[in-house]
Amino acid sequence: MKAYRVQGLSCSNCAAKFERNVKELPGVQDAKINFGAAKIYVNGDTTIEDLEKAGAFENLKIREEREKKVERPPFWKQKENIKVYISALLVLLSWGLSTQYGDQHLIPTVGYGAAILIGGFSLFIKGLKNLSRLSFDMNTLMTIAIIGAAIIGEWGEGATVVILFAISEALERYSMDKARHSIASLMDIAPNEALVRRSGKELMVSVEDIQIGDTMIVKPGQKLAMDGVVTKGISTLNQAAITGESVPVTKVVEDEVFAGTLNEEGLLEVKVTKRVEDTTLSKIIHLVEEAQAERAPSQAFVDKFAKYYTPAIVIIALLIATIPPLLFNADWSTWVYEGLAVLVVGCPCALVVSTPVAIVTAIGNAARKGVLIKGGIHLEEVGALKAIAFDKTGTLTKGVPTVTNLVTFGGIEDELLAITAAIENGSQHPLATSIVREAETNNVNFSSIQVNNFQSITGKGVKAVVNNEIYYVGSPTLFSELHQTIDKNLNSQIEQLQNEGKTVMILGTAKEIQLLIAVADEIRDSSIKVISSLNDLGINTVMLTGDNQMTAYTIGKQVGVSGIEANLLPEDKLNFIKKFRNDHNSVAMVGDGVNDAPALAASTVGVAMGGAGTDTALETADIALMSDDLSKLPYTIKLSRKALQIIKQNITFSLAIKLLALLLVVPGWLTLWIAIFADMGATLLVTLNSLRLLRVKE
Template structure:
């Protein structure tokens, strides 16, 4: 498929009709006009001459071929087109008001010529397209407006016909500016892509385009520069702004052997980075590509609107004909007034405000979330997020930090407990041993080297220190009868959901460590905020044992939990939950992939990892849940705005149509009903871009 950037694409309904015509060309099947991003995608075998002819019939044109669209390309054609339209409308308005004055002074052809000049100045493109459409028997808003204006001028309504032409020009301008505002919000995201890099070869430096970089290349990143692609720091230390990837404004300290993301900014110092991926495979490139694609996916609401628009205009044309002929033929009405009313009804047939009711809000919502570090892969997922009533969370690494720590201890021999445990566990790489060592490091002890040490499978570690035998392990490591006090403490810790580490000699227990996975500081606050955002149920799915799950659930305020689940059992539980409502599953995007895919909506936490980006429908680019409530609120807002927009777009047109019953509908009221709807729909949709400045991170 070939991809082209377009100019002059200001009408959503026109874009839909052009796409249908291109699809009818030989080899044109599957071609798409991406209205939101103003692009054309066509297959290799399409006759581009025919394509350009179809585009030009609606005032659109190809401005640059782009086999692989580059984010640096930010065309100014739409802006210059808007500026030209503003000038023409301004000139037209001056001529129009001058004609009104002249009309009061002279009663001849001069004001008529002035009215026609004013109408032509602001609407000549409409007339050209309208006449072409009439010849092809193609009926869209340009055709309807051309017919209405010809009709108005034919019955001597010079002033009103001209006013309609000017108002329609303003309407088209505002519609184009509204969509362009949404597009620019997306283009601002695309500008974060770096353009050049300083390549180090044979100890010499030279500036190269980032697209020429290959895995293994060494690059120099100076203070204030963008890191060109994903890589590993070879030398240097600095704080790095990763907002382009994660949406987090706070810089992250980086040093040798740590991973960095392309598009992040080196705040100070000089870094040498070994590139691990070509730019096109980097996290940033994937994010930008997915964000750009996301704005073009059609939501169920948009699909319904597009189907409705196909039938709406023909129905309005039929109503217009009935208004023109039915009253005079059946009820002895006057032909002139009812012909005029029918012309006004034609203008009401424009579905532009209805077509605009969804895409600007969707693009604004996706762009807003992307700036917050929330990658939503399509408008359909943005819409679905606002309909979710249950969120299922994985525990480890999602609600908890994913690494154990010592939360509780029972010490029976303070002189030996820490020293023996530390001497045995310090050589182990097991996560639980590391948790024990973190606690022991607080004691500032001098640890001994064991004379002998061995692992006993299923029990723990056996060691000989200073000629004495010791064990660190679970209950199975105990070879003697336990005192009642110790037995009670063990039972109590197990009931509280702790994993036990027992330190003992051959004769007695020296102490107990109660190990747990540390709950993320933000988890409790996040759960309360998602309830406030409209989520009814927050549940946890975990493979951990029941007591641990119960403890975590109570501490952070979940509505329910399901423990001891294997991966396939998590999938079954998600299916069970989806039978009772819309369910989103939140996990780390790796081991939760089956459950993420099964849920109505998969949400992964990834901080830019490939697996997270590829697995889920929505990716939280941070390594915490802090932005999840914000994403839900934005989705709710977008869904509410779309419903309001549809109601307003149809409501204003219905009011206009009802005015035909008492014969009160005029041409300017008809155009204002569409213009008013377009302005309101556009302005309301753009509000998604603003508000809620403070992001949730607690």
């Protein structure tokens, strides 16, 4: 499917109609509208001209997905708003003339009629077309009400309703544009061209023409146009646009860098590693826009409710207009007028817009803070969380363990470390990496040692053949199984190291233990504060780890989690999350998006750390914290709870104001003025209420 951007899309009903029109175009097999992101996806052959014809009923403008937005004139200068000014002027003049000549005089009536035609022409066209198809939407209801008002001689009120409705639509457009601005501004972060060296020459190249492997030259004060790896130079980069981190990060040769980040100090040469459509920034924009198309549970409820609500309002209005005159001999003119007012007040604008504006605003705000929420459903679920499970390594801790102790039993330390490093060099586990790093730091030569038959023992360690002997490197549990029992003196040494919060690994054979290696992983600076904030929010926090009970307890106690689960294999984490969900109903799992993928998938909300540059995290998690920073988690929960609160307020208010206005029918107090103010006021208030989500801070 090819994606196009749609300018001027402010009403969800119009979006649905535009989608239907596009589907009917010759050569189009299917089309899907994304109202939140103002995009349409088209499967088939069509042109921008044809698409604009399909959207001509709302004067929609279409452009290619990556094409620069055409700047619209200021809000007060826009063509559709100029008609409102003319109509308003005509109404004021007519109102002045009616005080002089009387309401029923021809001159003010002509003035009101002209105001209705100028301000409501496009409205009537849409409404009459819908009426011919028996499609009852906002335009249909307004058309019936205004024409009905004119028929019973209420020209002044009919004209006023047209103007107020036009003002309401204009402000709705403005509010929707403002809500979308947070995502639109992301698209402008990265430059459209970059300085590239090719064949020894430096030239400015459009990002669409930059190839993988090109060398990009980034001067101080410039933004990076593409993702890549630094090949020359040292500098600090402000990555706030991607990760939400306000503190610049130092980048050296072989470090990964992202499009949209700002080079602050040095000159950098960067080897491009991704095409423009595959950069981390492009993926963020794409995923956020897709997220805005995801229907939240509350939105699905509202859409379903509105489907039955609008026809019900038409029936109620018809009954109000006919029953009193037919059964109680009441005045036809009075009750037809009340019925028309019910049609106006019954417009479901506020109800329909109550959820999508809040969702679009919240997801956009989160994206700008470095939190990628992949759908309205996940936004709502985060606010309902009762418990959060954290992976330990790389989540609560820095994930870069270092060797702290080496204890030998009869052998030479460097030789035993060399054997261990040679075996662990074939493993990707963080603990294995720490041993290899320790050997390299101490200049221990292990690369010449021949390792055969390397085999991983899931959750316990590894084994391999070195110098024709089978060696094991793993946890004390592995050696308890191998040796049946461990010497008391050795066991007390292991326990002492574990009590210090260290993970103990052992090198040995099936007969003897030769080396104890203690490894410690530093706790993240933000972990203690984040866990404390979550506990204050009433969320149950649990740490999951494959480490032994003592090490897990020491770190868990330091961090402040309310529960600790140790000695867990990957499948144990998965089973724990399933049980945790049964106990707490709504549970999040926070991990690195790779090793914890099954547990992330089993949780209500999977939260991945360090989404920037990690495709797996971006794809598997429901929420990705773009920086490797847990401090974004309390903000995300606060934002979600605020969004849920605002959605509930919007739905309640939009229904309550309608109900209140409908009750005014009983004493016959409901007027077209009150009806349009109730409808317009409700729509504006729920939209402005939703925009408060832009102000939620970390």
